[in-house]
Amino acid sequence: MPTLLERGAFKNVPRELWLSYSWQIQNRIKTAKELSQYIDLTKEELSGINLTKGLYPMAITPYYLSLIDPEDINDPIRLQAIPREVEVSSCQELGEENPFREESEVLGLTHRYPDRVLLNLTSFCAVYCRHCMRKRIFAGGESSKTREEIDSWLRYIREQDSIRDVLISGGEPLSVGIEKLEYLLSGLREIKHVETIRFGSRLLVLCPQRFFDKEILNLLEKYSPIWINTHFNHPREITELTSLAVENLLRAGVPVNNQTVLLKGVNDSPEVMLELFRVLLRIKVRPIYLFHCDPIKGAIHFRTSIEKGLEIMRFLRGKLPGMGIPTYALDLPGGRGKIALSPNYIKEQDGNRFLFESPFGEVVEYEVFEI
Numbered sequence: 001m002p003t004l005l006e007r008g009a010f011k012n013v014p015r016e017l018w019l020s021y022s023w024q025i026q027n028r029i030k031t032a033k034e035l036s037q038y039i040d041l042t043k044e045e046l047s048g049i050n051l052t053k054g055l056y057p058m059a060i061t062p063y064y065l066s067l068i069d070p071e072d073i074n075d076p077i078r079l080q081a082i083p084r085e086v087e088v089s090s091c092q093e094l095g096e097e098n099p100f101r102e103e104s105e106v107l108g109l110t111h112r113y114p115d116r117v118l119l120n121l122t123s124f125c126a127v128y129c130r131h132c133m134r135k136r137i138f139a140g141g142e143s144s145k146t147r148e149e150i151d152s153w154l155r156y157i158r159e160q161d162s163i164r165d166v167l168i169s170g171g172e173p174l175s176v177g178i179e180k181l182e183y184l185l186s187g188l189r190e191i192k193h194v195e196t197i198r199f200g201s202r203l204l205v206l207c208p209q210r211f212f213d214k215e216i217l218n219l220l221e222k223y224s225p226i227w228i229n230t231h232f233n234h235p236r237e238i239t240e241l242t243s244l245a246v247e248n249l250l251r252a253g254v255p256v257n258n259q260t261v262l263l264k265g266v267n268d269s270p271e272v273m274l275e276l277f278r279v280l281l282r283i284k285v286r287p288i289y290l291f292h293c294d295p296i297k298g299a300i301h302f303r304t305s306i307e308k309g310l311e312i313m314r315f316l317r318g319k320l321p322g323m324g325i326p327t328y329a330l331d332l333p334g335g336r337g338k339i340a341l342s343p344n345y346i347k348e349q350d351g352n353r354f355l356f357e358s359p360f361g362e363v364v365e366y367e368v369f370e371i
């Protein structure tokens with residue numbers, strides 16, 4: 001069925017405004033009244049928008065909204081963008097706000113693994129995704145860290161010479177003004193032991209127009225090596241504009257990896273996942289993780305069983321090149337780290353003799369000789 005864009009919902013917006021990041025951000029849809037001009041909201045959504053005010057706010061870029069098929073109440077983009085009553089009703093008793101104990105040390109900094117550190121630079125996002133693992137931070141309003149707070153991060157990182165990798169996240173870190181981003185990046189690049197810098201950014205999905213801007217591309221190129229980890233969950237999120245934005249990033253020397261979250265009703269289907277990973281490879285984005293949905297308060301309704309994730313992984317094997325198959329992983333509670341999950345291909349084992357299941361369902365005998 002046609003999306004809002006295909007139905008001409010935004011045909012009066014001049015092309016240069018549609019392609020402008022700042023126009024998209026300034027014209028985000030934040031109220032039920034604005035949204036009703038485009039979509040007939042269900043009772044569950046109207047109540048959701050009302051009940052989540054001040055707790056888990058709503059904001060949707062016109063671009064991301066334009067990808068929704070308004071006739072389908074379970075459209076995968078609609079489910080990720082428009083609040084539902086279930087976020088604040090029964091699900092409130094389940095899950096935790098911060099099951100991974102982030103931001104435990106220095107002002108929004110998480111140092112769990114010795115070699116890397118996570119910085120949460122801002123609580124602003126272009127779209128507030130309903131399944132977000134950090135939805136706890138949005139109730140406090142939209143703000144980014146001050147220079148003084150950045151200084152305290154830089155001091156901490158300078159003193160910890162085991163840190164080789166810095167992941168800058170949020171919220172949406174690439175929404176922060178160029179001057180502040182440059183202040184942080186130049187500070188990090190002065191620290192000899194920091195080798196790689198990664199941004200956890202969903203702008204390629206929610207507003208790829210950000211990467212039509214020379215200033216941001218030049219900045220990312222200047223402080224290379226910089227990587228982007230993005231977050232596509234459904235093949236319908238990938239458009240011609242996404243592909244152009246990825247090209248611009250690659251030309252600036254920025255590789256893009258993808259982390260999908262397994263979400264009930266959105267992408268808990270082997271065929272949808274296969275299509276998603278195929279299209280990602282086509283636009284030169286590498287799928288690295290498929291995350292099991294975390295037990296986040298207000299997002300429990302998106303969780304599936306682990307069997308569902310394993311079924312999807314089994315389905316993918318043999319249908320995609322290895323670089324298109326992500327690692328299925330889950331985060332252990334209490335900040336105890338990530339683990340990888342895989343279907344079991346060992347049917348039987350007798351010492352060095354194994355019976356394996358092939359990707360085509362055959363049982364194959366395999367013996368290991370060691371000398």
Ligand code: SF4
Pocket residue numbers: 124125126127128129131132133134135170171172202231
């Ligand atoms: S863009 Fe990322 S951080 Fe922001 S709401 Fe969506 S998932 Fe959360």
